[in-house]
Amino acid sequence: MGLMWSQRLDGTMTGTGFASPSNLTAVRPRSPSASTAETLVLAALILQIIGAVLFAAVLLFVFGFTVIHPLRVAVVVALVTGTILAIAVVFLYLAYEYSYRRIQNGDYAGAQGPTLVIGILSLFLGIIPGILYLVGYIKLGDALREQMPPGFAAGPVYGGFAPYSGAQVACRGCGRVYYAGQFLYCPNCGQKFGP
Secondary structure (H helix, E strand, O other), rough: OOOEEOOOOOOEEEOOOOOOHHHHOOOOOOOOOHHHHHHHHHHHHHHHHHHHHHHHHHHHHHHHHHOOHHHHHHHHHHHHHHHHHHHHHHHHHHHHHHHHHHHHHHHHHHHHHHHHHHHHHEEEEHHHHHHHHHHHHHHHHHHHHHOOOHHHHHHEEEEEOOOOOOOOEEEEOOHHHHHEEOOOOOOOOEEOOOO
């Protein structure tokens, strides 16, 4: 039995024999800057994982001769290697949890601070991951600005943001209601407003 797909006038696809695509979880569209920030942070994480593994391997290889030396030296080398690896694992976990995962969830403002701190610390540990984190931090700022309507860039009005009045629009992804023109993307789920 072959799979048959047909496209409706509203753009949705339907298929025979399988669950309807409307029942499946849709991939939420992201701004290009948010996708770039996510990719940069992921690349930095991967480079840091590779660097930590290579550093531990080199340390164990160089000091592997301690097996033939007194036991005290072998214990010291094992403790130093274990401590460095434990610090690296904790650092990588914090980078993943507070930077990459928040970007994946669409919390760009929440990921901005940790990405900057991790980027600065990574400059001392490895220059390339540090630069990737810092560029990711800049792209997170761009992603936040892409979510704001153009009127917010002009400056404060009435001691803050201009009061909204008029039409409201509901997000197609999560159903939350916002004023029309307040955001380009839903701050909750990342779904793009408008056509």
